[in-house]
Amino acid sequence: MDRFKLIKEVGDGTFGSVWRAINKQNGEVVAVKKMKRKYYSFEECMSLREVKSLRRMNHSNIVKLKEVIRENDTLYFIMEYMECNLYQLMKDRVKPFSESDVRNWCFQIFQALAYMHQKGYFHRDLKPENLLVSKDILKLADFGLAREVSAAPPYTEYVSTRWYRAPEVLLQSSVYDSAVDMWAMGAIMAELLTLHPLFPGTSEADEILKICNVIGSPDEQSWPQGLSLAEAMKYKFPQVKGNQLSEVMTSASSEAINLISSLCSWDPSKRPKASEVLQHAFFQDCTYVPATVRTRVAGPPKTPPCVGVKGVSGHYIARRYSTGALSTTKPSSSIVKSDSLNKIGVQRKLQMDRQAPQKSTRTTESNSKLNTNRVQARNSPGNPVLRHSRSLPETGRGTMQKVSTITDKLSHMSVTSRTRTTVKPPVPLLKAGHVKADFLGKSDEIPPAKRLTRKLVS
Numbered sequence: 001m002d003r004f005k006l007i008k009e010v011g012d013g014t015f016g017s018v019w020r021a022i023n024k025q026n027g028e029v030v031a032v033k034k035m036k037r038k039y040y041s042f043e044e045c046m047s048l049r050e051v052k053s054l055r056r057m058n059h060s061n062i063v064k065l066k067e068v069i070r071e072n073d074t075l076y077f078i079m080e081y082m083e084c085n086l087y088q089l090m091k092d093r094v095k096p097f098s099e100s101d102v103r104n105w106c107f108q109i110f111q112a113l114a115y116m117h118q119k120g121y122f123h124r125d126l127k128p129e130n131l132l133v134s135k136d137i138l139k140l141a142d143f144g145l146a147r148e149v150s151a152a153p154p155y156t157e158y159v160s161t162r163w164y165r166a167p168e169v170l171l172q173s174s175v176y177d178s179a180v181d182m183w184a185m186g187a188i189m190a191e192l193l194t195l196h197p198l199f200p201g202t203s204e205a206d207e208i209l210k211i212c213n214v215i216g217s218p219d220e221q222s223w224p225q226g227l228s229l230a231e232a233m234k235y236k237f238p239q240v241k242g243n244q245l246s247e248v249m250t251s252a253s254s255e256a257i258n259l260i261s262s263l264c265s266w267d268p269s270k271r272p273k274a275s276e277v278l279q280h281a282f283f284q285d286c287t288y289v290p291a292t293v294r295t296r297v298a299g300p301p302k303t304p305p306c307v308g309v310k311g312v313s314g315h316y317i318a319r320r321y322s323t324g325a326l327s328t329t330k331p332s333s334s335i336v337k338s339d340s341l342n343k344i345g346v347q348r349k350l351q352m353d354r355q356a357p358q359k360s361t362r363t364t365e366s367n368s369k370l371n372t373n374r375v376q377a378r379n380s381p382g383n384p385v386l387r388h389s390r391s392l393p394e395t396g397r398g399t400m401q402k403v404s405t406i407t408d409k410l411s412h413m414s415v416t417s418r419t420r421t422t423v424k425p426p427v428p429l430l431k432a433g434h435v436k437a438d439f440l441g442k443s444d445e446i447p448p449a450k451r452l453t454r455k456l457v458s
């Protein structure tokens with residue numbers, strides 16, 4: 001690692017801290033992800049799912065893994081550097097992004113997903129924090145949960161971030177597929193257009209309630225398999241009619257609403273595939289031009305403001321953006337370039353309310369057994385108290401935030417008078433976190449003040 005000078009920590013995830021760094025030999029700016037747990041053999045490193053899947057990806061909208069280095073039992077991923085993530089772009093904004101921004105960003109991500117799904121992988125942990133931005137380019141990152149479609153189910157160790165978690169996963173189906181990524185993209189698109197998470201559940205039960213409040217409870221017609229899954233675990237869906245997305249996403253176009261509605265279908269088989277989404281009317285003005293062949297247009301490329309700038313809505317025209325050449329440094333026995341890496345699975349640790357670093361055991365919501373006799377969905381908690389949890393000092397923002405969300409509004413509309421509530425002014429978003437086991441029927445066990453936590457290093 002002597003070849004790299006670490007400049008600044010730019011991210012602190014469950015499994016690794018990410019640094020902006022410079023390759024001293026060629027001056028290239030890179031991202032270095034330093035894994036938190038120790039790795040005592042190189043084979044162990046090579047078996048990581050993040051390594052196995054990323055090395056097979058070669059797409060301009062998927063972050064490139066340049067090298068894997070193990071030094072003193074510590075594992076480092078050398079990746080192309082991206083300026084910020086989509087959550088960081090959203091968190092300080094007051095004015096929603098323009099639909100054309102959202103269209104351009106999502107088009108790129110659906111391109112990456114179409115590629116990845118076609119290659120036989122699905123991501124399983126899509127969330128704004130894993131969509132990285134530089135200039136006008138978006139890239140998919142964090143393949144720690146990526147899974148080969150061909151790998152035999154049941155998939156038992158999976159934990160995605162709850163707010164973007166598909167209902168079949170919430171109901172512990174063991175045979176889900178790439179449709180879980182499509183669900184997450186529907187939720188992310190809505191969040192980009194409104195600056196509020198669409199389904200900010202405080203527990204798994206509340207997550208399902210939040211979904212019901214928006215799209216209505218599933219029935220025999222909309223999702224027969226879902227009813228069977230629920231029955232198998234003795235879970236009863238709350239009976240909610242749901243509301244029209246258009247009633248709360250008032251400024252969204254009918255095409256955007258239509259696309260989000262189909263992505264967030266209860267039945268995974270009714271969600272469009274990524275390749276189909278690219279043909280949707282919402283993207284009719286988009287034409288994908290690979291980053292490598294784009295011509296530069298007037299004006300310097302810029303990344304939308306992500307820290308400390310409020311209310312700015314930029315228009316980001318596709319421009320040439322170089323991700324830099326691969327490092328030319330000579331690989332040693334403990335350094336492997338991306339094209340010579342091996343396969344297997346990743347250890348993934350949950351991000352708790354207050355993240356415990358160095359914890360290497362796998363603790364997942366899905367792993368624990370559900371107490372099927374106790375399954376009972378709770379009513380919506382209303383506006384939950386949310387907390388920012390940051391691992392580096394931050395200025396200016398309070399730690400306790402009362403958050404108004406789309407679903408809270410919808411919940412109010414559907415459960416009470418069905419009259420429209422006054423739209424509250426937007427407040428800073430919270431970064432979704434994995435939260436300790438909160439299975440359906442156990443949501444009461446989570447202390448209210450700790451329920452929704454995002455973690456961010458700025």
Ligand SMILES: Nc1ncnc2c1ncn2[C@@H]1O[C@H](COP(=O)(O)OP(=O)(O)OP(=O)(O)O)[C@@H](O)[C@H]1O
Pocket residue numbers: 010011012013014015016017018031033063079080081082083084085129130132141142143144351
């Ligand atoms: N290539 C990169 N360039 C710049 N920043 C990055 C890069 N990769 C990751 N980051 C930043 O670091 C954060 C954490 O990275 P990552 O998601 O890979 O870690 P993790 O430990 O797997 O996180 P999680 O808790 O989501 O599982 C990201 O949200 C992003 O802000």
